[in-house]
Amino acid sequence: MYRLADAQRMLQAVVRELAQEKIAPRAAEIDDKGEYPWDMKELLARQDLLALPFPEKYGGTGSDLFTFCLVVEEIAKVCASSSLIVLVQALGSFPILIAGTETQKQRYFPKLASGDWLAAFALTEPGAGSDAAAMKTRAVLEGDHYVLNGSKCFITNAGIAQVYSVFAMTDPHKGVKGISAFIVDADSPGFRLGKIEHKMGIRGSQTGELVFDNCIVPVGNLLGNEGDGFKIAMMTLDKSRPGVGAQAVGIAQGALDYAARYAKERVQFGAPIANLQAIQFMLADMAMQVEAARCLVYEAAARVDAGEKGITMSSAMAKCFAGDVAMRVTTDALQVLGGYGYMKEYPLERMMRDAKITQIYEGTNQIQRLVIARALLASY
Amino acid sequence: MNIVVCVKQVPDTTAEKRLDANLRLDRASVDNIINPFDEYAIEEGLRLQEAHGGEVALLCMGTESAQETLRKGLAMGADRGVLVTDPALAGSDAWATSYVLAQALKRMSYDVILCGMQTTDSGTAQVPGGVAEFLGLPQLTWANKVEISDGKATIQRQSDAGYDVVEAPLPVVISVIKGINEPRYPSLKGIMQARRKELQIWSLDDLGISQDMVGVLGAKTKVLGYSRPAPRAKGQLIQEDSQTAATRIADFLVQARVL
Numbered sequence: 101m102y103r104l105a106d107a108q109r110m111l112q113a114v115v116r117e118l119a120q121e122k123i124a125p126r127a128a129e130i131d132d133k134g135e136y137p138w139d140m141k142e143l144l145a146r147q148d149l150l151a152l153p154f155p156e157k158y159g160g161t162g163s164d165l166f167t168f169c170l171v172v173e174e175i176a177k178v179c180a181s182s183s184l185i186v187l188v189q190a191l192g193s194f195p196i197l198i199a200g201t202e203t204q205k206q207r208y209f210p211k212l213a214s215g216d217w218l219a220a221f222a223l224t225e226p227g228a229g230s231d232a233a234a235m236k237t238r239a240v241l242e243g244d245h246y247v248l249n250g251s252k253c254f255i256t257n258a259g260i261a262q263v264y265s266v267f268a269m270t271d272p273h274k275g276v277k278g279i280s281a282f283i284v285d286a287d288s289p290g291f292r293l294g295k296i297e298h299k300m301g302i303r304g305s306q307t308g309e310l311v312f313d314n315c316i317v318p319v320g321n322l323l324g325n326e327g328d329g330f331k332i333a334m335m336t337l338d339k340s341r342p343g344v345g346a347q348a349v350g351i352a353q354g355a356l357d358y359a360a361r362y363a364k365e366r367v368q369f370g371a372p373i374a375n376l377q378a379i380q381f382m383l384a385d386m387a388m389q390v391e392a393a394r395c396l397v398y399e400a401a402a403r404v405d406a407g408e409k410g411i412t413m414s415s416a417m418a419k420c421f422a423g424d425v426a427m428r429v430t431t432d433a434l435q436v437l438g439g440y441g442y443m444k445e446y447p448l449e450r451m452m453r454d455a456k457i458t459q460i461y462e463g464t465n466q467i468q469r470l471v472i473a474r475a476l477l478a479s480y
Numbered sequence: 481m482n483i484v485v486c487v488k489q490v491p492d493t494t495a496e497k498r499l500d501a502n503l504r505l506d507r508a509s510v511d512n513i514i515n516p517f518d519e520y521a522i523e524e525g526l527r528l529q530e531a532h533g534g535e536v537a538l539l540c541m542g543t544e545s546a547q548e549t550l551r552k553g554l555a556m557g558a559d560r561g562v563l564v565t566d567p568a569l570a571g572s573d574a575w576a577t578s579y580v581l582a583q584a585l586k587r588m589s590y591d592v593i594l595c596g597m598q599t600t601d602s603g604t605a606q607v608p609g610g611v612a613e614f615l616g617l618p619q620l621t622w623a624n625k626v627e628i629s630d631g632k633a634t635i636q637r638q639s640d641a642g643y644d645v646v647e648a649p650l651p652v653v654i655s656v657i658k659g660i661n662e663p664r665y666p667s668l669k670g671i672m673q674a675r676r677k678e679l680q681i682w683s684l685d686d687l688g689i690s691q692d693m694v695g696v697l698g699a700k701t702k703v704l705g706y707s708r709p710a711p712r713a714k715g716q717l718i719q720e721d722s723q724t725a726a727t728r729i730a731d732f733l734v735q736a737r738v739l
Contacts, residue, residue, distance in 0.1 A: 106548075110555065111671050118665050148668035161668050 102398045108167055115174040118147060127179035130304035131450045136260055137304050140182045144175075145215025153190040153197060158209035164405040165339065169346035169397055176350025177357070180454035181304025183350060185218075187343050188256045188305075191462075192219025194336040195265040195281050199324035204283060208263055220261035221340075222252040222284075222310055223333055230467050232267075232330060233275045237312060239268035239282065244319050246270075246282065248312040251294060256461075258308030259293035262286045266310070266317075267333055270326045279329035283321040290315035301453035334412070339404055341415040341462055345397035345422035348458040352390045352426040355433035355451045359383065362437055379436060386429045393422040413475035420468035423458035430455040481534040481628065481650075483525045484590045485558065486581055486611065487518040489542045489549040490601040497601075502696075503703040504571060505601060507543070514549045517596025519556075519663040520656050524626055525594050526557045527661065532628060535559045537588060541569060541580050547679060554674035555666030561677070562588065566684040571696035574602070578610025580694055583687045585615060592633065595655045597622055608655035618648035621655040 104112065122143055130137045144150055152168045154160025168190060176183035193212055196204055211217040228234040237250025248268050255264075264284040271278030284291060294309030323332055360383055363374035373379045400418035404411050434441035434448040441448040459465045491497055491510040498506040525536045538553045538561040540546050550561035564584050572580065585593065593612075598605035605621075612619035623635035624643060634647040638657050666674070684691060692698055716732070718725045733739040 106551070107671055107675055110548075110552065110666070110674075111668060114555075114666050114671065146667065147665060148670075151668065161672060163668070 102166075102395075102402065104170070108170060111167065112170050112174060115147075115149070115171050116177075118143070119174050119178045123175060123182050124178035127182070128444075128447065128450065130179060130181050131454075132303075132444075134298070134303040136306045137182060137185075140179070140304075141185050141215065141218070144182070144185055149175075149186055150189045150215040150218075151213040152186070153193055154209045154213040155205075158205060158213055160209065160213040165342055165401040166398060166405055169342055169401045172343050172346040173350040173353070173394075173397075176347040177354035179304070180347060180351050180451070180457075181302050183347050184256065184302055184305040187340070187347060188221070188261075189215075189219055190343060191221045191336065191340045192257065192261060192263060192265050194339050195221070195323055195332050196283060198335050198339075199281065199328060199332045200283075203320070204323070208283065212263065217262040218257055218260055219263045219265070220255055220257035221336065222255045222258075222264050222266045224252060224254050225250070226253050230464060232279065232333065235267065235269050235279060237266075237268040238272070239270050239280060239317070241270070241319070246317045246319065246322070248282070248284070248290070248315040248317055250312050252310040252312075253294075254297065254307055254461075255310050256305055256307055258306060258310055259296065260306050264310065265323070265336075266312075267329045268312075270329075274327065276330040277327050279333070280326045281323035281329040281332045282317050283323060284312075284315065284317055285321075288315055288317060300456060301450070302457050303453075337462055338411050338415045341419035341468075342397050342400040342404060344458055344462050345393065345400065345415075345418035348419075348422035348426035348455065349390060349394045349397055351451055351455050351458065352386070352393065352422075352429040355430040355448060355455075356383070356386045356390055358447060358451075359386070359433035359436040362440075366437075373436075382432050382436060386432055389425045389429055393418075393425040396421050410475065413472055416463070416468040416471040416475075419458075419462060420465045420472070423455075423465055426455035426458050427452075481528065481532040481591045482589045483528055483534060483536045483592045483594060484585060484588055485518070485521045485525045485536060485538050485553070485594045486607070487522065487538050487540045487549060487553055487596075488515045488599050488601075489513070489540065489546040490515045490599055493600050499706060502571070503706060512545060512549070514552050515596055515599045515601075517598060517600070517656075517658055518553075519596075520658055520660050521594040521596045522553050522556055522558060523661045523663040524654075524656050525592075526664070528592065528626070528628060534591070535589075537562065537590075539581060539584055539588065540564070541572070541577055541584075547681075550679055551674045552666065554677045554679070555670040556664055557666075557670060559677065561679040562682060563679065564682045564684075564687065566694075568684055568691040568695045568697075571699060572694050573699040573701045574604045574606040574610060575700045576694040576698045578607050579614055579698075580684075580687070580689060581607065581611050582614030583689055584682060585611065587682075587687070591650045591652075592628065593617070593651070593653045595653065597655045597657045605655070608653055612653035615651075615653070617651055617653050619653045619655075620646055620648055623654050623656045624660050626654055626656065626660070 151160045152163040156162040239246045266282045266284045270280040290313045294311045296308040396418040400414040430452040489512045495510040500506045536558045538558045541564045595608040620635045622638045624638045625636040627634045633652045636643040
């Protein structure tokens with residue numbers, strides 16, 4: 101059973117208030133315009149909420165993953181796009197946190213922690229989604245620098261971030277063991293933004309293509325050793341998936357909150373529809389699922405924080421379960437609102453569109469089940 | 481310039497409040513928050529500090545749980561906190577509260593004492609004036625703007641008709657209205673630092689206050705009874721085309737002598 105420390109409880113209350121008062125009023129507009137919400141990024145930076153993953157000595161708050169999840173959840177309740185600003189700052193920086201040298205940390209962390217710079221994580225390619233070994237982006241060592249060629253797609257914060265954790269093949273014959281990880285600055289020669297995607301949900305988050313055309317990356321920007329890339333990527337995802345789970349829990353809780361309040365106000369057949377058992381049972385099922393997902397997410401985060409082994413399975417479970425719950429709960433919450441739920445005037449259709457991505461990114465929920473099954477069977 | 485902001489812990493404004501058998505607010509049954517008016521006072525204190533330097537201290541009278549209220553103010557940026565707490569304080573009225581705060585303030589350093597204009601629980605708005613009286617200080621109440629210069633404070637005092645400009649020499653007690661500023665949200669670093677800031681706890685003994693001056697024994701007011709406010713009458717819904725609706729609204733406003 102989890103219990104929040106005093107500081108966590110205060111942070112949760114403050115972020116809840118901030119989300120309700122400052123972020124919620126912008127959520128529909130952010131979704132509608134499909135533009136990156138720079139004002140939300142400024143707000144989150146000012147409140148130190150982009151500093152969460154970074155150690156205090158680099159200007160961060162050195163917060164644990166549990167605290168991070170609490171923050172993401174509160175923001176996601178009102179605006180999934182805005183919660184992604186916090187999530188991706190961690191996702192893009194985890195490779196440096198995991199494998200970075202002191203020099204690399206000193207160079208990048210202070211500006212990332214302050215929110216002056218944003219980070220991105222670039223693993224996926226058109227032909228290499230779930231199958232990382234099919235990666236085509238090449239990195240070739242030439243003297244004191246690597247030359248990168250290829251492209252990455254569906255990258256959150258593409259064109260927005262200053263710092264990209266990029267995965268590329270240094271030895272294509274070795275499969276995933278030939279993948280290396282690099283820090284690529286946005287102003288690197290030969291690096292440019294490609295196509296920007298038009299998405300179903302999380303429309304306030306910019307997703308796009310990265311193109312590497314003889315892109316020059318100094319040797320000093322290699323993370324770990326050549327061939328460490330896949331391991332760094334997997335360790336990153338182990339740490340980041342509980343955050344996606346927290347986002348999913350937030351989206352689901354936001355939808356449930358809205359549906360429950362609506363059910364108490366909406367009168368049909370002479371009484372609020374909340375009096376109808378058909379609605380009550382739906383709400384009860386939704387509440388159970390959200391609570392179960394939350395417990396899995398908090399448990400996974402706590403295990404990562406405790407440095408336990410076997411976090412791959414619990415992180416995958418948290419992300420997968422919470423993502424599926426977010427999809428089901430937002431669908432049912434919309435149903436409670438009936439025709440109104442289908443209309444853009446109400447936030448449920450947005451929440452439902454936003455929920456969908458949590459079943460897809462950072463490893464589809466099918467991949468999560470594969471990861472869980474592998475870990476499960478290995479223990480017998 | 482040293483600033484003391486008086487704050488109070490109150491029941492969450494959205495919670496349903498209950499009175500106990502002694503007609504006192506049942507504080508245990510509800511979540512507590514910082515008095516919303518006091519957040520404006522803290523913000524004003526922090527802004528004065530940013531402009532003039534010095535220290536911002538928080539002073540609170542309440543139960544042990546009011547430490548959380550003080551921590552929130554410390555997280556916003558105040559430097560230290562003082563909580564006056566004592567079982568004998570239970571049941572204190574506005575007179576006793578003002579007296580206790582004044583006795584505590586005598587042990588603190590201040591040029592400006594800031595208060596919210598009133599609390600959301602008892603709502604008497606008497607404490608700022610009471611504190612000023614006990615300390616023999618001028619009081620500037622209902623400020624919607626505060627300026628400090630040349631050893632004096634000048635405020636815009638909000639009234640129904642507009643505002644009056646009032647000034648007084650320092651030290652001074654100032655109560656601020658809602659909307660004087662936009663209180664900041666504590667940042668994460670602020671919350672973390674708040675845990676490490678000094679929070680002193682003073683008892684009545686520490687302040688040399690005898691128990692019969694405060695609490696139920698020292699109360700100069702007595703609650704005789706209570707009643708629920710009459711439920712708000714249903715609003716009048718005007719559903720016409722815009723031309724007719726506008727005329728009817730104008731008629732209504734004329735009738736209500738607003739126009």
